[in-house]
Amino acid sequence: MTKSSADGQMETSSPHWIEWVTGIISSLLVIALLGWISWDIYRYDDAKADFELSVVSVEPASNGFRVNFDIHNVSQTTAATVHVVGTLLSTDGTTDTADVTFDYVAAESHDNGTLFFKSDPQSGTLDLRVGGFTDP
Structure with a gap:
């Protein structure tokens, strides 16, 4: 720490307590960050999404029904151009299909989307599936 005097500035031999606190906190943050990175590397699994x-x-929507859904990428690999397909088989035997494409779904993340159908999905059989994706 530098002290000012009439003769100019001079260095003291011992650091101020705030320098010690700042140094300890900074060291703990660096150690925690390195531990987190090491743990993430250790548990990484190179499986497909x-x-x-x-x-x-x-x-209900203005011209049919809106199905809100959640997509969860349970792997540690990000996927791009994720294509979700919904197929609704009504009780009268008709099939209605809707699809949506996500630009990407990050590793271990959640996202949500919406599909629109003409018939009520609660009165038929609704099947949601991922039709495909690409590696980013």
Whole structure:
């Protein structure tokens, strides 16, 4: 620490307590960051992307029904151009299909989307699946 005097500035021999606190906090942050990076490297699995899809809600829309869903990438690999396809088999035997494409779904992340159908999905059989994706 530098002290000012009438003769100019001079260095003291011992650091101020705030310098010690700052140094300790900075060291702990660096150690925690290195530990986190090491843990992430240790547990990394180079498997292909894998998804779980779940319907969140079904709502009436102006020209049909809106199906809100959640997509969860359970793997540690990011996927790009993720294509989700929904197929609705109505009780009268008709099939209605809707699809949506996500630009990417990051590793171990959640995202949500919406599909639109003409018939009520609650009165038929709704199947959601990932039709395909690309490696980024």
